[in-house]
Amino acid sequence: MSHAEQMKALVNDLFYESWDGNLGAMEEHPGLHDIIPFLEHMMDAMTDAEYEIKEQLVDGNWVVTRFETEATHSGEFMGLPPSGERVRMETIVMHQVVDGIIVQQHSQGGFIT
Numbered sequence: 001m002s003h004a005e006q007m008k009a010l011v012n013d014l015f016y017e018s019w020d021g022n023l024g025a026m027e028e029h030p031g032l033h034d035i036i037p038f039l040e041h042m043m044d045a046m047t048d049a050e051y052e053i054k055e056q057l058v059d060g061n062w063v064v065t066r067f068e069t070e071a072t073h074s075g076e077f078m079g080l081p082p083s084g085e086r087v088r089m090e091t092i093v094m095h096q097v098v099d100g101i102i103v104q105q106h107s108q109g110g111f112i113t
Contacts, residue, residue, distance in 0.1 A: 004058035007097045011063045012053070014102070019051050029102035031095065045082070046071035063095045068112070088112040 001009070014032075017025040023039060026032040043049070049071035057064045069089045074082050091109030095102045 006100075007058055007061075007063050008056055010097060010100060010102070011056070011065060011095050015051070015053070015065070015067070019049070031102040031104040035105060035107070042077065045073065045075035045077035046087070047074045048072045061097050063097060064092065065095070066090065066092045086113075 014025055014029070018039060021043065023036055026036055046069070049069055051067055051069050053065060053067045055064075055066045067090075069091065070086060071089075073080075073085055073087050076082060089109055089111050091107055093105060093107040096104040
């Protein structure tokens with residue numbers, strides 16, 4: 001497995017573990033510590049979530065992933081009361097990986113519907 005494939009596998013494994021509710025897997029990656037409270041908030045507000053990785057690129061020690069989420073808005077989210085409707089979101093996340101550890105992450109996302 002190439003270095004790029006190893007980095008993608010690390011990021012993908014963390015995506016799938018966190019999507020399954022195991023945010024503890026992110027604890028060993030200091031670059032993810034700041035995002036954990038937001039993910040907890042989102043998981044409480046957006047239930048029955050389905051995720052799909054659409055694209056993933058590696059450039060140097062950065063992994064860039066674009067994914068879509070579809071979920072039911074069943075709890076308060078960023079001050080918005082629950083609508084009970086299915087919503088779709090698109091997110092782009094950049095992870096900097098050094099020696100198998102995510103040391104930095106940046107993300108940008110928004111609602112599609």
